[in-house]
Structures are given as structure tokens and as C-alpha cells.
Amino acid sequence: MGANILVVDDEKEIADLIEVYLQNENYQVYKFYSPEEALHCIDSVKLDLAILDVMMPEIDGFTVLRKVRESLHFPVIMLTAKDEEIDKITGLTLGADDYITKPFRPLELIARVKAQLRRFTKYNQSDSEQHENILAFSGLILDKNTRKCLLNEKPLSLTPTEFSILWFLSANRGRVISSEELFHEVWGEKYFNSNNTVMVHIRHLREKMDDSAEHPKYIKTVWGVGYMIEK
Amino acid sequence: MGANILVVDDEKEIADLIEVYLQNENYQVYKFYSPEEALHCIDSVKLDLAILDVMMPEIDGFTVLRKVRESLHFPVIMLTAKDEEIDKITGLTLGADDYITKPFRPLELIARVKAQLRRFTKYNQSDSEQHENILAFSGLILDKNTRKCLLNEKPLSLTPTEFSILWFLSANRGRVISSEELFHEVWGEKYFNSNNTVMVHIRHLREKMDDSAEHPKYIKTVWGVGYMIEK
DNA sequence: CTCATTTCTTAAGGTTTTGTTAAGCTTTTT
DNA sequence: AAAAAGCTTAACAAAACCTTAAGAAATGAG
Structure with missing residues (x-):
């Protein structure tokens, strides 16, 4: 524990x-x-x-x-x-x-x-701890240890920020995450509304995941609220 | 018996x-x-x-x-x-x-x-402990007792710092280690970002191991995160 | 203790990768 | 239809990393 x-x-x-x-x-x-x-x-x-x-x-x-x-x-x-x-x-x-x-x-x-x-x-991470660093669902596998990502058995090469975003959305899937919360989580700074950085990263993620805003398979847009990955 | x-x-x-x-x-x-x-x-x-x-x-x-x-x-x-x-x-x-x-x-x-x-x-315990001081994988053998290193049957002459770095990366392989963590582990001090000493040692290690940043066989660069030896 | 050798650190310049911004566009809401 | 929210794109800026070399520090031999 x-x-x-x-x-x-x-x-x-x-x-x-x-x-x-x-x-x-x-x-x-x-x-x-x-x-x-x-x-x-x-x-x-x-x-x-x-x-x-x-x-x-x-x-x-x-x-x-x-x-x-x-x-x-x-x-x-x-x-x-x-x-x-x-x-x-x-x-x-x-x-x-x-x-x-x-x-x-x-x-x-x-x-x-x-x-x-x-x-x-001093001892290696316990199995349970190690498993906390791995998320897997809907053909997606995220490994926080190696920071690797696999989509339908094929490796996705994500940038550090992209990985952080996808990890957070995945770890909280079923819950809508506002851009503000996402920004705060990944960047740890105050959110500025004029900043569309999160949006651009989401866009890149969707592209790499062969996902789209119109018919999202993974990252869904919730209008006026934020983004979510369905549970 | x-x-x-x-x-x-x-x-x-x-x-x-x-x-x-x-x-x-x-x-x-x-x-x-x-x-x-x-x-x-x-x-x-x-x-x-x-x-x-x-x-x-x-x-x-x-x-x-x-x-x-x-x-x-x-x-x-x-x-x-x-x-x-x-x-x-x-x-x-x-x-x-x-x-x-x-x-x-x-x-x-x-x-x-x-x-x-x-x-x-007789000294089962201490002996198994002694073997904790030996790492071997992928043609690499590290002996913490003698601080000697062998790569594909040929001895590698590593400096103390180099050995420490390689040992830590090896002991934690499969996990990305940040420069900061590496520095903290090997030098036991606070990491200053202006300090590229870890990077230089990694470079020397790679050279001795006939490894390269572009096509790493051992020490892999994980952008924005750190270095890792694959498990 | 001094000198020679090895090892470590620093710094500068270059390369690659990643992040941010801004502008124009589309969709949704009011 | 206008406003608000989101999307897309590409160019630029910044960060992270690599390489090299030279000087500083530590180590070891004589």
C-alpha cells in the first residue's frame, strides 16, 4: 500500500x-x-x-x-x-x-x-506499483516507465507533452477534463485563456492516433467544457 | 544429497x-x-x-x-x-x-x-547479496564488487563516474532516468540545469560502448525525459 | 612533495526536436 | 446572423540534446 x-x-x-x-x-x-x-x-x-x-x-x-x-x-x-x-x-x-x-x-x-x-x-518497484504505471484500454497501451505508447500493437511516437496529455486523459477517462485543468496538470502553471496550446497538442495527438474531432475514437470534445476519453 | x-x-x-x-x-x-x-x-x-x-x-x-x-x-x-x-x-x-x-x-x-x-x-545470504552486485544482460556484464565491465567478452575500461552511471541505468533498465535523477544518484547533489556534465559522460560511455545517440544499442535518449536502457 | 597521468567539468557552437503563436477557417450556440 | 468555441495550419521560437575541446581537479607514481 x-x-x-x-x-x-x-x-x-x-x-x-x-x-x-x-x-x-x-x-x-x-x-x-x-x-x-x-x-x-x-x-x-x-x-x-x-x-x-x-x-x-x-x-x-x-x-x-x-x-x-x-x-x-x-x-x-x-x-x-x-x-x-x-x-x-x-x-x-x-x-x-x-x-x-x-x-x-x-x-x-x-x-x-x-x-x-x-x-x-532500495528494492525494485513492486509489481502493483509497476502496474500503476501502465494503462491499457481500447487498443491503447501507455507505459509511464518507458514513456512508450502502443496503439493497436503499433508504436506511437509521442512528444513528452503529448504523452503527458494522453496519460492524464487516459488516467481520468470517463471524466471531462477542461483545457485549464489539463494545462495546470501538464505545465503546472496558471492558465491563460488566450493560449490555445492545449488545443494544438490535442490536434497533434488526434493526428498521430488517426483520430478526428468530427468522429472521435479516443479524444472527444465536450463543447464548452473540455476533452474526454470515454470509459 | x-x-x-x-x-x-x-x-x-x-x-x-x-x-x-x-x-x-x-x-x-x-x-x-x-x-x-x-x-x-x-x-x-x-x-x-x-x-x-x-x-x-x-x-x-x-x-x-x-x-x-x-x-x-x-x-x-x-x-x-x-x-x-x-x-x-x-x-x-x-x-x-x-x-x-x-x-x-x-x-x-x-x-x-x-x-x-x-x-x-554456508554464507547463503551474503553470497546472494554478492550476486546482487552483478548485472548481466545483452552482452554486458557489470560487477559492482570489482567495478569492472565487460561488453561482448571484451573488457571496457570505465572511469568511476562512468561505471556508476552505467550501473544505475542498468539496474533500472526499462525505466527512463532523468539527468536530474542520474546526477542526484551519482553525485548526490542538487542538479543545476546549466550543467551538462551528465550528457558528456553519457557521450563518453556511448563512445566506449560503440554506441551512438542516433542508433542506440544500449543507452537510449528519451526526449524531454532522460535516458534509458531497454529491458 | 612534485610531476605526470587520468578523470571530470565547463563552455561554446551546432543540430534536432518540440512548443507556441497567430491567423483564417468551421462548427455550434444564442 | 452574430458570437463563441473549437479546428487547422504553418512559421517561428525555444528547449533539449550532441559534440568537441580545453582547462581544472583529482589521482597515483616516483
Whole structure:
């Protein structure tokens, strides 16, 4: 089952955001808005990884890190503001296994989390975990490990962005995904309405998949809402 | 109760000689005069040890060794002619647990066999652990203990960094590894995007492995994601 | 310790691949 | 019919990657 992950950040929106993304990956999240609360949790739950914000009032993430290091040993990822001075960052993140500067792309954080867990457990991905990286339906096979795509036994050569889009639509098929959500997922940035980038990528995908907007076999347009792959 | 031992040598007299001595010690001997036949045996019998001649027509003992290392983990003793060049020997015997030069005294071979079996059964755990330090696939053999590398029976002289990179890619083959993850793994530091050092090492590796970016036999570039060795 | 050798990193220039923009077009909705 | 949303296309911009070489750093021998 999913690993236990501690998340501590006084910026509630960020902590919540991280929680959502981690839960989406089936991790068990222990979220706290203050280090004090977090310190209790460390003792009572068997954690597998921690994500800590560096700067927090009173006790900072660094204190939590130290506490963690005094007793238990599991990977720690630190979050730092982008405008911190470089040497300060290197100091603060000393002893952490990795760090990410805010603002960050949620998917990047997830990738780092997985990398750390992989490194820590040292063993290869379990079968169930490996299978989470493979989607197959309606003649389409997507492999997140190799980032390969097969359509009716024939390989489709997708660009990184195309793969990300198709993966997300596939993983959420049966649900309409707005361009905005898609953009947010793949690019991790704010969506600008003047931007028809998503549309162009969808177009390219359809072309490669021998799909069409008029009679979609895979990616269906839902007017005024977004795109969907039927379940 | 005797262990199952595979013997492969195209010099029949020698194979027969070995067989006699081993049977005299109550070992169950599976003797073959050609590697082809032997390859079948490997799959169908649970072997405890193998004695392989290095030089054999068509498929050589090395191919058998590779096959063995790809799947099962048990001690392998290689036989080499005395007049082989020294560096060739060290290269050829890489990945083997022991080697003996011909001509040899039968009792010495028996002694070695016993030593290997003792080591393997007595320190089963540590031994299988030791074999976790050997990777073999597609003509490539990597030994983390000696940090030596063999490509199609020929030794590759890799620098420490190169070996680390190749090892990590090999240990995770079938999965795309980003430059970032690679850097983190090998250097253990934060990755800076302005840094193309990973790329240069990949380039050197490819050159030594007679591999190319355009038509990769081993290290494949996955655009926008990273590098991968196919499984 | 010094010198020679090996190994690593950096930087620059070039190539290929991928992403974005914008404009004109079509379909759907009001 | 007009407006809004979506489609298509192609040119341009940007990102990612490759190659090479030279200097820096580390290593090892004497």
C-alpha cells in the first residue's frame, strides 16, 4: 500500500495542494500547518518520507528535520522560497535528501517523492506499483516507465507533452477534463485563456492516433467544457 | 544429497575427467560438450554450481556464464587455457566466482568446487547479496564488487563516474532516468540545469560502448525525459 | 612533495526536436 | 446572423540534446 508521508507547511494552500497530489498517488498523508503538531506525529506514526517547508514561524522546518534525524531515518524533502540566498539554502537544506524551490510543479514534487522512496526502499518497484504505471484500454497501451505508447500493437511516437496529455486523459477517462485543468496538470502553471496550446497538442495527438474531432475514437470534445476519453 | 553441477567443455577428455572426479565425490554431474546443449539444462535443472570452459567453438563458455547470470545465481568456475593473455583472462573471468587455468590438477578443481559450494551454502545470504552486485544482460556484464565491465567478452575500461552511471541505468533498465535523477544518484547533489556534465559522460560511455545517440544499442535518449536502457 | 597521468567539468557552437503563436477557417450556440 | 468555441495550419521560437575541446581537479607514481 501507499507510503506514509508527512507534510508540514504553514502556507495552508500549499500544504493542501501537496496533500491532494499525494493522495492522488495513493499515499497516506499526514498534513500539519505547524511544526509543533508535526513533532507529535513523528513519534506515533511510522513515516516513510517527509516534506518540510524551511521557513515557518517559531519552529521552522529545520527543527523538524533535526528532530527527524535524531531518531528515525527516512527521506526528507525540503521546500524553500525561490528568493532565499543560495548559501542560505544550501545551509538550510543540509541533511535533507532533496529540496525543491517554490513555486514548484506538483508533478515534479511527485517525481521527487517517488525517486526518494525508490532510493530508500532500495528494492525494485513492486509489481502493483509497476502496474500503476501502465494503462491499457481500447487498443491503447501507455507505459509511464518507458514513456512508450502502443496503439493497436503499433508504436506511437509521442512528444513528452503529448504523452503527458494522453496519460492524464487516459488516467481520468470517463471524466471531462477542461483545457485549464489539463494545462495546470501538464505545465503546472496558471492558465491563460488566450493560449490555445492545449488545443494544438490535442490536434497533434488526434493526428498521430488517426483520430478526428468530427468522429472521435479516443479524444472527444465536450463543447464548452473540455476533452474526454470515454470509459 | 550431492549438489547438481554443470560441466561444459568441448575437450571431451577434460569434461569426462572432471565428471569422474566429481562423481567420485558424490556430486550429480550434468556434462555437455557444447554450450548449446548446456543452455537447455540451465533452464530445466536446479543447479548448484557450474564449471565452464572459456574457449569453445561457436558459443563459448562466456555465453553460458551470461545466461546463467541473467537468471540464476549460483557459483561459476571458469576454465581458461594457460596461454591466454593475462588481461584477457581477467576480462573473461569477470563475473565468475573463480577460475582455473589448464592444465590443472583434478584435486585442485575439486577443492575449488567444495570451497565454492561451502561459501554458497554456508554464507547463503551474503553470497546472494554478492550476486546482487552483478548485472548481466545483452552482452554486458557489470560487477559492482570489482567495478569492472565487460561488453561482448571484451573488457571496457570505465572511469568511476562512468561505471556508476552505467550501473544505475542498468539496474533500472526499462525505466527512463532523468539527468536530474542520474546526477542526484551519482553525485548526490542538487542538479543545476546549466550543467551538462551528465550528457558528456553519457557521450563518453556511448563512445566506449560503440554506441551512438542516433542508433542506440544500449543507452537510449528519451526526449524531454532522460535516458534509458531497454529491458 | 612534485610531476605526470587520468578523470571530470565547463563552455561554446551546432543540430534536432518540440512548443507556441497567430491567423483564417468551421462548427455550434444564442 | 452574430458570437463563441473549437479546428487547422504553418512559421517561428525555444528547449533539449550532441559534440568537441580545453582547462581544472583529482589521482597515483616516483
